[in-house]
Amino acid sequence: MQIIITLATKKNYPIIHFPYLYPMNTTPNYLEINKKTWNEKVPVHVDSAFYDMEAFRAGKSSLKQIELTLLGDVRGKSILHLQCHFGQDTISLARMGARVTGIDLSDAAILKANDLGAELDVDARFICCDVYGLPKVLDEKFDIVFTSYGTIGWLPDMEKWAQVVAHFMKPGGSFVFAEFHPVVWMFDNDLKYVQYSYFKAEPILETESGTYADREINTQYSTMTWNHSIGEVFTALKKQGLSIETLEEYDYSPYNCLANMVQTGPDEYRIAHLNKLIPLVYAIKAHRKI
Numbered sequence: 001m002q003i004i005i006t007l008a009t010k011k012n013y014p015i016i017h018f019p020y021l022y023p024m025n026t027t028p029n030y031l032e033i034n035k036k037t038w039n040e041k042v043p044v045h046v047d048s049a050f051y052d053m054e055a056f057r058a059g060k061s062s063l064k065q066i067e068l069t070l071l072g073d074v075r076g077k078s079i080l081h082l083q084c085h086f087g088q089d090t091i092s093l094a095r096m097g098a099r100v101t102g103i104d105l106s107d108a109a110i111l112k113a114n115d116l117g118a119e120l121d122v123d124a125r126f127i128c129c130d131v132y133g134l135p136k137v138l139d140e141k142f143d144i145v146f147t148s149y150g151t152i153g154w155l156p157d158m159e160k161w162a163q164v165v166a167h168f169m170k171p172g173g174s175f176v177f178a179e180f181h182p183v184v185w186m187f188d189n190d191l192k193y194v195q196y197s198y199f200k201a202e203p204i205l206e207t208e209s210g211t212y213a214d215r216e217i218n219t220q221y222s223t224m225t226w227n228h229s230i231g232e233v234f235t236a237l238k239k240q241g242l243s244i245e246t247l248e249e250y251d252y253s254p255y256n257c258l259a260n261m262v263q264t265g266p267d268e269y270r271i272a273h274l275n276k277l278i279p280l281v282y283a284i285k286a287h288r289k290i
Helices: 030-046 053-057 065-071 088-095 107-120 158-167 230-239
Strands: 002-007 016-021 078-082 099-104 124-128 142-148 169-180 204-209 220-225 242-250 261-265 268-271 281-288
Touching: 030 107, 030 220, 065 142, 065 169, 065 242, 065 281, 078 088, 088 099, 088 107, 088 124, 088 142, 099 107, 107 124, 158 169, 158 230, 158 242, 230 242, 230 281
Parallel strands: 002 204, 078 099, 078 142, 099 124, 142 169
Antiparallel strands: 002 016, 169 281, 204 220, 242 281, 261 268
16 A cells, blocks of 8 residues: 655755555554644644634634535534534534534544533534544434535545435435535645645655644644545445535635635635636535435
């Protein structure tokens, strides 16, 4: 199995990429690698301008128009939020009148989410669990299953992911999913050239400095991710009997989270040298038949 390792060099120096071959029985544990990184990122993200905790505490929603349009009126609805990080979107949904359960792999993130939920007195609960293990610890069905932005790349198996999504949907329930477009993950970190396959291949193991929420810090983080094509995601959901209502693609991101981005409108960012040439986000809404 080939794993691509990316080594981050000192600030302002190029990133070096080279392949490394891992025997099947010694492939690193992606859950351990990614949990460690996300635990370390939590305090950085909480203190960052990107997450703007002051505005959030004052009542600003962290949700963007793409997912809000697909979610619709959530008052009184039960929602399962997969990969919730430290709970801003989960709490935003609760503020809209939903009963929300957020889950995340990072125990540091869930600890912060619980503290934040208690501080803001919202109807949200949080569970520390990886996505694939959730059916073993949560016995409940939901009106809506929701996940968004930078989530599925941390998971190796889309069919197993789709099984979890469908497992937690009530008959007649909805799945709402917004994600960065797989075309984005084909590029190098500066989005200057194509480096990876559009289609799922070997896991990508990277070590790089900084985080999308704070590119200036020198801390290094290791991650293991996979690229998943839209076809792979779509087919996995269809195999679970879900009906796809909406599949939309967008030439902008609602977040300034990639390299070389410029703002082109409210909550609208594009790659400066690519402008509208590539899609940056896609979104799916599906439902489970009654």
